[in-house]
Amino acid sequence: xxxxxRKAQVLQAVIDDFIFTAExxxxxxxxxxxxxxxxxxxxxxxxxxxxxxGYLDQLHTSSGRIPSDKAYRLYVDKLMENRTLKTHEAxxxxxxxxxxxxxxxxxxxxxxxxxxxxxKYTSMVIAPQLNSTVIKHIQLVHVxxxxxxxxxxxxxxxxxxxLIAIPEGIDSDYLHRISNILxxxxxxxTFDEIDxxxxxxxxxxxxxxxxxxxxxxxxxxxNLTRSDQKKVYLEGxxxxxxxxxxxxxxxxxxxxxxxxxxxxLYAMLTSAEADGVxxxxxxxxxFEELRDCSIxxxxxxxxxxxxxxxxxxxxxxMEYSRTMSTMDYMAKALSQYLTSLYGK
Amino acid sequence: xxxxxRKAQVLQAVIDDFIFTAExxxxxxxxxxxxxxxxxxxxxxxxxxxxxxGYLDQLHTSSGRIPSDKAYRLYVDKLMENRTLKTHEAxxxxxxxxxxxxxxxxxxxxxxxxxxxxxKYTSMVIAPQLNSTVIKHIQLVHVxxxxxxxxxxxxxxxxxxxLIAIPEGIDSDYLHRISNILxxxxxxxTFDEIDxxxxxxxxxxxxxxxxxxxxxxxxxxxNLTRSDQKKVYLEGxxxxxxxxxxxxxxxxxxxxxxxxxxxxLYAMLTSAEADGVxxxxxxxxxFEELRDCSIxxxxxxxxxxxxxxxxxxxxxxMEYSRTMSTMDYMAKALSQYLTSLYGK
DNA sequence: TTTAGCACTCATCGGCTTAGAGTGCTAACA
DNA sequence: TGTTAGCACTCTAAGCCGATGAGTGCTAAA
Numbered sequence: 001x002x003x004x005x006r007k008a009q010v011l012q013a014v015i016d017d018f019i020f021t022a023e024x025x026x027x028x029x030x031x032x033x034x035x036x037x038x039x040x041x042x043x044x045x046x047x048x049x050x051x052x053x054g055y056l057d058q059l060h061t062s063s064g065r066i067p068s069d070k071a072y073r074l075y076v077d078k079l080m081e082n083r084t085l086k087t088h089e090a091x092x093x094x095x096x097x098x099x100x101x102x103x104x105x106x107x108x109x110x111x112x113x114x115x116x117x118x119x120k121y122t123s124m125v126i127a128p129q130l131n132s133t134v135i136k137h138i139q140l141v142h143v144x145x146x147x148x149x150x151x152x153x154x155x156x157x158x159x160x161x162x163l164i165a166i167p168e169g170i171d172s173d174y175l176h177r178i179s180n181i182l183x184x185x186x187x188x189x190t191f192d193e194i195d196x197x198x199x200x201x202x203x204x205x206x207x208x209x210x211x212x213x214x215x216x217x218x219x220x221x222x223n224l225t226r227s228d229q230k231k232v233y234l235e236g237x238x239x240x241x242x243x244x245x246x247x248x249x250x251x252x253x254x255x256x257x258x259x260x261x262x263x264x265l266y267a268m269l270t271s272a273e274a275d276g277v278x279x280x281x282x283x284x285x286x287f288e289e290l291r292d293c294s295i296x297x298x299x300x301x302x303x304x305x306x307x308x309x310x311x312x313x314x315x316x317x318m319e320y321s322r323t324m325s326t327m328d329y330m331a332k333a334l335s336q337y338l339t340s341l342y343g344k
Numbered sequence: 345x346x347x348x349x350r351k352a353q354v355l356q357a358v359i360d361d362f363i364f365t366a367e368x369x370x371x372x373x374x375x376x377x378x379x380x381x382x383x384x385x386x387x388x389x390x391x392x393x394x395x396x397x398g399y400l401d402q403l404h405t406s407s408g409r410i411p412s413d414k415a416y417r418l419y420v421d422k423l424m425e426n427r428t429l430k431t432h433e434a435x436x437x438x439x440x441x442x443x444x445x446x447x448x449x450x451x452x453x454x455x456x457x458x459x460x461x462x463x464k465y466t467s468m469v470i471a472p473q474l475n476s477t478v479i480k481h482i483q484l485v486h487v488x489x490x491x492x493x494x495x496x497x498x499x500x501x502x503x504x505x506x507l508i509a510i511p512e513g514i515d516s517d518y519l520h521r522i523s524n525i526l527x528x529x530x531x532x533x534t535f536d537e538i539d540x541x542x543x544x545x546x547x548x549x550x551x552x553x554x555x556x557x558x559x560x561x562x563x564x565x566x567n568l569t570r571s572d573q574k575k576v577y578l579e580g581x582x583x584x585x586x587x588x589x590x591x592x593x594x595x596x597x598x599x600x601x602x603x604x605x606x607x608x609l610y611a612m613l614t615s616a617e618a619d620g621v622x623x624x625x626x627x628x629x630x631f632e633e634l635r636d637c638s639i640x641x642x643x644x645x646x647x648x649x650x651x652x653x654x655x656x657x658x659x660x661x662m663e664y665s666r667t668m669s670t671m672d673y674m675a676k677a678l679s680q681y682l683t684s685l686y687g688k
Numbered sequence: 689t690t691t692a693g694c695a696c697t698c699a700t701c702g703g704c705t706t707a708g709a710g711t712g713c714t715a716a717c718a
Numbered sequence: 719t720g721t722t723a724g725c726a727c728t729c730t731a732a733g734c735c736g737a738t739g740a741g742t743g744c745t746a747a748a
Contacts, residue, residue, distance in 0.1 A: 406696085
């Protein structure tokens with residue numbers, strides 16, 4: 001069977017209505033609300049065909065129909081009107097990054113907050129990933145008699161630092177020498193390329209004065225595998241209670257438990273490396289647990305290097321058009337802001 | 345009326361049973377399960393008295409009774425057996441801080457996680473508060489041509505740093521001079537005592553080379569009012585679904601929305617400045633929103649200075665004894681660990 | 689003072705009925 | 719041949735009812 005023009009119109013009407021009402025849609029509703037110029041009986045026939053084609057599902061014989069994941073996919077790719085932000089919305093976004101936020105963490109947190117407020121869905125944001133970022137300079141700074149700060153600056157302008165314990169009696173000159181060794185070994189490489197074992201080869205040069213070596217190895221390893229890098233900033237987790245399809249304790253609980261699986265969310269957000277806005281609908285999702293959710297995500301950059309992702313998660317019955325245009329705008333705004341702060 | 349020995353026994357039985365079953369407790373249940381040597385009819389009379397005294401509530405005429413907040417308070421203060429950790433539990437805790445965690449954030453996160461797992465309630469932890477900590481040393485470090493790191497080290501051993509933008513062409517000597525000025529002004533003071541305006545008075549000495557002044561003011565102000573300081577680490581938020589009294593969508597939603605009010609939780613955790621374990625039961629709570637929850641919290645220290653709090657939040661029907669002993673243990677373990685890391 | 693006995697209350701649960709939304713099919717119509 | 723009106727049929731949701739049982743308060747006897 002072919003999806004002719006009229007079928008597409010009916011399908012779009014069903015999807016639009018279902019997104020709006022969250023109730024299974026009947027033929028009479030379509031006939032009344034949408035001016036397609038055909039009777040409910042004809043629509044009934046078309047809907048029966050659409051069901052056969054896999055675009056619509058029926059919960060039970062005497063209920064209306066709801067769109068399948070396949071229908072939403074068609075909707076997102078072809079049917080829906082590609083909305084751009086309305087002027088008053090664009091206005092709202094204007095001031096998003098006007099408050100001074102100098103720490104990366106703050107920018108990320110703020111972004112998550114705003115994103116959730118605007119979209120009305122649960123937002124997820126990950127901080128810039130440094131894995132493929134080039135190390136520009138490494139520096140060991142004396143802070144206290146027994147403490148030094150290991151500072152790694154990167155080409156994207158972002159900085160990473162770790163406090164390390166050092167044996168008493170180490171002077172700045174000595175730290176400087178170690179810094180030079182570290183720079184020779186690692187600067188110009190990316191975080192992913194760092195091999196801690198390289199350090200072991202020059203061990204003798206470093207060990208002169210106690211066990212600073214172990215502290216260094218520790219600090220470096222930690223900077224590479226640091227778990228807070230994998231952190232996902234979530235906001236608006238309780239937004240889910242606003243949706244009728246989650247007015248069910250078990251579903252709500254399942255969803256919220258899902259959000260506690262940070263590894264999964266992280267994997268989800270980093271999987272879509274493509275530029276621009278990505279949509280993953282229901283069963284399209286790589287993870288079983290997310291099969292009745294949709295995820296809209298986008299990457300952000302500093303300069304022209306993709307460094308992280310932002311996204312929202314909600315029911316498959318999602319306002320795709322509005323959400324996607326918002327996501328696009330936010331990702332660009334964030335990129336621009338981060339670049340202005342850190343980009344060269 | 346007087347709360348004699350037998351009434352207290354009956355009350356304790358009712359509370360113990362209700363904490364265990366979450367069902368209103370009837371006189372027959374008490375007579376059968378607890379060996380008080382009196383019949384259900386006598387218990388019935390005692391329970392009627394206890395209700396009159398405000399220790400028990402009845403949902404409707406023909407239901408059993410449930411303990412009031414007043415009853416829980418009596419229970420916590422007098423009735424319950426003051427449990428110490430059982431040997432196998434103490435064993436479980438032994439390894440809590442054995443994995444290497446060098447960043448404060450990591451320690452806090454890990455603590456929240458563990459606390460929630462052990463208690464089965466939602467845990468809340470706040471990072472060390474530096475407000476009343478004495479600044480030991482301030483240092484400006486060149487990181488890049490246009491970037492410097494402002495590092496503030498404190499007497500508790502904790503460190504705070506912020507990246508600031510500097511005009512090109514500033515040399516290390518100059519940064520060193522500014523560092524000296526900052527130290528003269530601020531070292532020995534607490535964060536709370538810092539007055540950014542002091543900096544303005546020595547403005548002319550600093551302004552030699554462009555606008556590093558503004559960046560400094562900004563960075564200092566931010567370090568003082570930094571919102572991520574006020575951050576509350578939450579773990580196990582979905583634990584609430586395990587309790588029968590929250591098998592109700594509206595209550596669950598209310599609870600979870602409450603957890604999103606970080607300011608409230610923060611205020612709650614910092615309000616109990618007393619040393620040791622604090623319990624706040626239902627309406628005792630300073631905040632209206634928390635009136636059907638109980639909060640068990642404790643402070644932790646570095647050295648002998650109180651720096652932050654840990655706590656859990658759950659239904660008033662809480663296993664007070666177990667939770668309080670766990671909280672006591674964890675607060676001490678955390679203090680000990682942080683002191684070993686940062687304390688002098 | 690305690691306790692056995694009993695009448696009374698009230699929430700909960702299963703079964704039953706009804707209303708209504710929606711379908712599929714048939715037959716008439718353009 | 720495609721479209722539409724009409725109608726019988728299906729199935730859920732909501733409301734009503736009575737039975738059940740847990741629990742109480744009261745009374746009278748021990």
